[in-house]
Amino acid sequence: MNKIPTALLAFRIMAWVTGVVLAVASVWALYGYVLLNYGTQGGKPLLYSILWVAHGWLYFAYLIAAVNLAFLLRFPIFRTLALLLAGTIPFASFYADFVMHRYVGSLPVKRAPTQ
Amino acid sequence: MPRSSELWSRARTLTAILALASLIFICVLFFFLGKWQWDRTQDILDAKRAASTAAVSITDIVQPMKSEDYGRTVTAMGAFSSPDQVRVGSRLSSQSAAGEWIVSSLVLDTGQSIAVVRGWVPEGAVFATPEQQVSIKGVLQPSESFYDFAGDQKGKIVVIDSQKLSELWNVELLDGFIVMQDQEPVTANVPEGVPPTISTGDVAFPLQNFFYAIQWWIFALFAVAVYVRWLVVGSKLRT
CATH class of the missing domain: 1.20.120 (Four Helix Bundle (Hemerythrin (Met), subunit A))
Structure with missing residues (x-):
């Protein structure tokens, strides 16, 4: 039974969803703190807070997907940690998704997704 | 395993x-x-709670009032306008006794006016408006919108609505009204205080x-x- 393609797809979905939310929230934070009054108490709109909280929960789902994939691919600890942290750095999860697909694609045929 | x-x-x-x-x-x-x-x-x-419970001057509240302003403790200085007083029928005291509330127009030092619920009196009791300059403290309330259908009767009003009071007294009033809790100096004509309908709601x-x-x-x-x-x-x- 080959679980890797499913795990890879789950990771891709979470990497993109989490990545997009994080990217939007980060750009918003930069804009808000530099140009608006987000540094002061109560300066932030509700949607902004919700977006960050949403990223927290999405990142949790991302962690599950990433750990699952790392276990299936028998990743060493530090590579696994790098994969997990990619969900907290803006735009890093997109790169992680690219790297993971390239890596899985380079594996021997019996592990690669069947066409 | x-x-x-x-x-x-x-x-x-x-x-x-x-x-x-x-x-x-x-x-x-x-x-x-x-x-x-x-x-x-x-x-x-x-x-946030400390900030919202601290009393602010009514003149510091930006018009038109926002929903988070209601329930705040406010202070106001001025004089009650004696002709502009009206009774609100069928209102309870803090001990749930039947009676009326007295609403007066307070002319602030800035020249603006605001409706103030001075308190509860037994039905029909005579209550003159204090003449002198007073400093009051109370809780800001939004205009009431319930009982709108009831209509006014026998010189009493049913709903405390700054818009309607403004037409009745023919003066410009600030939004909402104050439920007075404290008046300085204390005069002979201070009715029994009533609890505000809306007290400080919780902060965000x-x-x-x-x-x-x-x-x-x-x-x-x-x-x-x-x-x-x-x-x-x-x-x-x-x-």
Whole structure:
């Protein structure tokens, strides 16, 4: 039974969803703190807070997907940690998704997704 | 599942001990990060509550009033306008006795006016408006919109609505009205105080900090789960 393609797809979905939310929230934070009054108490709109909280929960789902994939691919600890942290750095999860697909694609045929 | 002896032998390898040490470090770190966000949540709530319960001058409240202004304790200085007084029928005292409320127009030092519920009186009791300059403290309320259908009767009003009072008295009034709790100096004509319908509502909850606190703790649990799974998967590999 080959679980890797499913795990890879789950990771891709979470990497993109989490990545997009994080990217939007980060750009918003930069804009808000530099140009608006987000540094002061109560300066932030509700949607902004919700977006960050949403990223927290999405990142949790991302962690599950990433750990699952790392276990299936028998990743060493530090590579696994790098994969997990990619969900907290803006735009890093997109790169992680690219790297993971390239890596899985380079594996021997019996592990690669069947066409 | 691998046997427990396999798990145990794997748990004693150098890698597993280092992993366990990191796990403990992560759990302690995440616990305190969560605690920090939790304390922040409480601090922000306390600060906001303190700020919202502090009395502000009615002239400092920006017009038109916003919903978060209602329920705030306000102070106002001025003189009641004696012709502009009206009774609100069928209102209870703080002890639930039937009677009326007295609403007067307070002309502020700035020249603006605001409707003030001075208090409760027994039905028909005569209450003149104090003549002198007063300084009052009370709770800001939004104009009432219930009982709108009832219509006014026998010189009494039913609904305390700044718009309608403004037409009745033919003066410009600020939004809402004040339920007076304190008047300085105390005059002979201070009716019995009534509790405000809306007292300070709770302040906006610091959602972000609260959820961060919970998330840190969940991440700590997740780290434990990953460690256990890693141990189990690793043991399976060895056999």
